[in-house]
Each structure stands twice: as C-alpha cells, then as structure tokens.
Amino acid sequence: MRYIKFLIVLIALIEVVSGQHRDFSRGEKEDLKFNNQVIYSYWINPVQFDENLIFNYHIRYDFLLFEKTPPDKPLADTFQAKIKVMIELSSLELLTPIRNIEEVTIKTTDFQQTISKNLYYSSNFSLKIPAKKYKVTFTILDEIRNKEFSFKPFDIDLKDTSNFELLFIRESDLGIISLPEMKNKFYNFLPFSSEKFLLILPEGDEFREIKIHNRFVNYKLSRKENTGLRFSIFSLDTLDLIEGIYQLKFADEKSKPKSFEVRWIDKPEYLNNFDKAISIMSYLFENENPLAKYHPDKDELRKKFYEMWKKFDPTPSTPFNELMAEFYRRADYSLLEFKSVSQPDGALTDRGKIYILYGPPTKIERSFSKDGRPIEVWTYNVNRQIKFTFFDENKNGNYILQK
Structure with missing residues (x-):
C-alpha cells in the first residue's frame, strides 16, 4: 500500500513538473547555436560568492520581436518585447530537475533600439544547489512570437571541487570581482575588443604559469603576483590573439589542457x-x-x-x-x-x-x-x-x- 501511495505521489509530481514545462514550451521551437545574438557563460564554485553556480546571459535586442503599444493604450508609442528565460539542471541523482525562470519585459520608445546590434539585455541566475553532476539546458521563449529557442544541453560537474571553467573579465572590472556586479561581467571566451582583458584561474601552484598556442602563435605567461585575491590572474593585453580557437596548457602537466575561443561580439x-x-x-x-x-x-x-x-x-x-x-x-x-x-x-x-x-x-x-x-x-x-x-x-x- 505504501508503495502504491508513493507511486501515485510520484506520478502526480511528474505530471505537475511536465505540465509546467509544457506551459513554457507552447508554440514553435528552434535549436540555437552559440552566436553573438545570445551569449551565455557560467562560473563553477566561485570562491567569492555563496552560490556554487553563476550563469549569466546577454540577449541582443535585434534577436527579439518588439510590439508597438496601440495609441489608445497606456504607454502609447512604446515598443515592448516579452520573454521568459529558463535554465534547467537535471541530474541522475535528483528526482526532478531544478528549474529557474525569469520573466522579462523590455521597453523602449526608440524604434532603432528594437533592431540594435549593440544593445543587450543582461541578467544571471545565481544558484546554490546540491553538488552533483548536471545536464544544463538554456531556453528562451519569445512570448510575442510564441517561439521557443533552446541551446544544445551541456554538462557541468559541481561535485568535483577541482573542476573549473576559463574566465575572462575586463581589466577595469578587477576591482569588483567579489561584488554582485561581477555576475554579469565575465565570459567563458575572450572577447576580441579594444578593451584589455584578464584571464582568471583558480589559485594554486599549478596555475603559476600557462602556455597559449595554436598553429600560428605560442606564448608563455606568468600570473600576476601579490594581487591579494584568491585567484591566479593573467594579463593578455600584450598577446596578438585574433579570432580563432587556442589551446591553454598549465605548468602542472597533470592538469588537462583546455581550449578557448577569441570571439568578436560586435563584429560587423x-x-x-x-x-x-x-x-x-x-x-x-x-x-x-x-x-x-x-x-x-x-x-x-x-x-x-x-x-x-x-x-x-x-x-x-x-x-x-x-x-x-x-x-x-x-x-x-x-x-x-x-x-x-x-x-x-x-x-x-x-x-x-x-x-x-x-x-x-x-x-x-x-x-x-x-x-x-x-x-x-x-x-x-x-x-x-x-x-x-x-x-x-x-x-x-x-x-x-x-x-
């Protein structure tokens, strides 16, 4: 009898969860590849925050459909875009996925902004969740078009505390690296830009030196010393890194090399x-x-x-x-x-x-x-x-x- 009751509760729970997902997923669907209209990055186990996963995203205005408010309505001549943004983390060790949804309304009175390739809506999900292995799905629902956009799911491992992602921040933002403002200001790729950027790695002797190379370049770098921060920080402004894929090797050869991309976000x-x-x-x-x-x-x-x-x-x-x-x-x-x-x-x-x-x-x-x-x-x-x-x-x- 207990088993039957448990099964009934389980089925009901699954129906509720799947029902919520169907509500989010109505309408046309499209798979997205990583592009300059929608950008996301994530920080695993950041030592300066209470959360163990920071996921930020930036959605360019011209990716969205804006609707003009009728003249007989409040806020007449205002253009509005309405979206729902969801991150879903599923784990074999958890009964149900972890879902976070943000509902967003973007308003402007300037039509040119609705087709801008320079303006972005930026936000983040700051999560404190069980230290498990997860498959992550990032989805955007454009409510005006009734169209859902999803990126290919990817894996993250919060269980292994030695696991990390490459992080790039503007040199001018180093002073706010421990403040909440930083949560929208880091990237998992190196932006190709006139601004100076830093590479942020975990602290530790294995990150005292790195090598960056591809078929055309080969650089060896030492981290900044005595920064007073709990990170290994490398300045990249002297390197001739144009668009492309690069390999990064660590001083400790036991650490697996990582690759990163130099990406021109506002590329003509x-x-x-x-x-x-x-x-x-x-x-x-x-x-x-x-x-x-x-x-x-x-x-x-x-x-x-x-x-x-x-x-x-x-x-x-x-x-x-x-x-x-x-x-x-x-x-x-x-x-x-x-x-x-x-x-x-x-x-x-x-x-x-x-x-x-x-x-x-x-x-x-x-x-x-x-x-x-x-x-x-x-x-x-x-x-x-x-x-x-x-x-x-x-x-x-x-x-x-x-x-």
Missing part, C-alpha cells in the same frame, strides 16, 4: 563573409588587392587578412584594429542604405565606396538635372572642402560618381 556583419570583406579592401589600394587571388585554408586566410590590415592599424601594439572595425561598420551601413534594384549590395556602389572611405558627409544636397535625373552632392569639411557629385543615371536608385 560584412566580416562574416570573407570573400566580400576582401573584395572591398580594393578601395584601399591603387593597384590590385593583394588578397584577391590568395586562396589558402580558412585559418591561414584569416591570419593573412589581419596581417594586411595591420599596415593600416593606428594601434599596432594591440590585436584589435579600430580602423578595420570602423571600415566594416561603414560597409554594413552602406550595404542597406545605398542598395538599389540593380545593385543589392550598397557597399559596392559609388556612394558606398565614398561613405566607407570618408564616413558620413558634412552636408548632402539633393536636386535634379534638366532631364529629371536625381543628383546628390556630398560635401566633406575636413581640413579642406571636398565634394563628390553623384547622378542617378537610370533613375533606379544606383547613383554614379561623376569623375
């Missing part, structure tokens, strides 16, 4: 297609583009690409090239702003080329020729006045630069 979209990115580099050269006929493997091409841009780098001592980033941000703008029926890629038009090389004009004057062709005159007041005149020869939106 134009750089996601290397063929296109290389093609518009011709704007910088009077003669033939040196990379136009260069066809190595992908990693070798990336290395040559960054080496070529290093010639134009205003800060050559750091791997991040501000001029290159601005060049391709302008290409992103031109791609959409100057496209036409005859040329869908506005970065390849005459106006796109001038915008990429010179930036936004000081003044734009629009008029028509005697035969009704649209004309644009761009004026730049930089040191001296420069003017560019464009004609829409065929009245199809593709303006041609007049030599």
Whole structure:
C-alpha cells in the first residue's frame, strides 16, 4: 500500500513538473547555436560568492520581436518585447530537475533600439544547489512570437571541487570581482575588443604559469603576483590573439589542457563573409588587392587578412584594429542604405565606396538635372572642402560618381 501511495505521489509530481514545462514550451521551437545574438557563460564554485553556480546571459535586442503599444493604450508609442528565460539542471541523482525562470519585459520608445546590434539585455541566475553532476539546458521563449529557442544541453560537474571553467573579465572590472556586479561581467571566451582583458584561474601552484598556442602563435605567461585575491590572474593585453580557437596548457602537466575561443561580439556583419570583406579592401589600394587571388585554408586566410590590415592599424601594439572595425561598420551601413534594384549590395556602389572611405558627409544636397535625373552632392569639411557629385543615371536608385 505504501508503495502504491508513493507511486501515485510520484506520478502526480511528474505530471505537475511536465505540465509546467509544457506551459513554457507552447508554440514553435528552434535549436540555437552559440552566436553573438545570445551569449551565455557560467562560473563553477566561485570562491567569492555563496552560490556554487553563476550563469549569466546577454540577449541582443535585434534577436527579439518588439510590439508597438496601440495609441489608445497606456504607454502609447512604446515598443515592448516579452520573454521568459529558463535554465534547467537535471541530474541522475535528483528526482526532478531544478528549474529557474525569469520573466522579462523590455521597453523602449526608440524604434532603432528594437533592431540594435549593440544593445543587450543582461541578467544571471545565481544558484546554490546540491553538488552533483548536471545536464544544463538554456531556453528562451519569445512570448510575442510564441517561439521557443533552446541551446544544445551541456554538462557541468559541481561535485568535483577541482573542476573549473576559463574566465575572462575586463581589466577595469578587477576591482569588483567579489561584488554582485561581477555576475554579469565575465565570459567563458575572450572577447576580441579594444578593451584589455584578464584571464582568471583558480589559485594554486599549478596555475603559476600557462602556455597559449595554436598553429600560428605560442606564448608563455606568468600570473600576476601579490594581487591579494584568491585567484591566479593573467594579463593578455600584450598577446596578438585574433579570432580563432587556442589551446591553454598549465605548468602542472597533470592538469588537462583546455581550449578557448577569441570571439568578436560586435563584429560587423560584412566580416562574416570573407570573400566580400576582401573584395572591398580594393578601395584601399591603387593597384590590385593583394588578397584577391590568395586562396589558402580558412585559418591561414584569416591570419593573412589581419596581417594586411595591420599596415593600416593606428594601434599596432594591440590585436584589435579600430580602423578595420570602423571600415566594416561603414560597409554594413552602406550595404542597406545605398542598395538599389540593380545593385543589392550598397557597399559596392559609388556612394558606398565614398561613405566607407570618408564616413558620413558634412552636408548632402539633393536636386535634379534638366532631364529629371536625381543628383546628390556630398560635401566633406575636413581640413579642406571636398565634394563628390553623384547622378542617378537610370533613375533606379544606383547613383554614379561623376569623375
């Protein structure tokens, strides 16, 4: 009889739990891969906090669907996105999964923010849970689209106190490493950025030195001494680490090597297609583009690409090239702003080329020729006045630069 009662209770409990999950999972579903629109990282057994798992996430605004509030409703002309964010941890040692759900409403009156590639909603789950081995599922429900997005489940081990993940923080944030603000400010990858970053490892003699390498680089680093913190801290600002995968080895050869990625979070979209990115580099050269006929493997091409841009780098001592980033941000703008029926890629038009090389004009004057062709005159007041005149020869939106 006791067994039957237990079974009934167990079935009821499972139904409740599964029912909650069905409520969260209504609508269309899509599997997500790690990308720059949704970023997550986790910290196992952080010594400075009471919790034994910190899981942070960042959701870019353009990933979400914003809905405009009707004019007859409160907060009229406000755009809103509504999401539920869930982390679920299941273990063979626990009867039911551990679930934490955050309901979020994001509001803005600026439409441009709803499609922004620079704005993120950031938060974290700070958990104090039994020290077990878990399979973790991270899920986002966009309530307006009624669509659920899930990442591939991954394993974490809180039972083994020697287990850890690589952590990267901004050098400027080191002073808050023991404060709650840090919970949203660490990464499991190294952001490719103009900012300086530190690698954070557990304290211990086995972490006194590390080696970072791939097929192109090989670095040996010693940790910072006398920091007064319970971590091994390594400065990375002198290393030429461009986008890619790297291996990290420890002084103690018994410790298993780990790999990490250098990832450009706010990377211009134009750089996601290397063929296109290389093609518009011709704007910088009077003669033939040196990379136009260069066809190595992908990693070798990336290395040559960054080496070529290093010639134009205003800060050559750091791997991040501000001029290159601005060049391709302008290409992103031109791609959409100057496209036409005859040329869908506005970065390849005459106006796109001038915008990429010179930036936004000081003044734009629009008029028509005697035969009704649209004309644009761009004026730049930089040191001296420069003017560019464009004609829409065929009245199809593709303006041609007049030599």
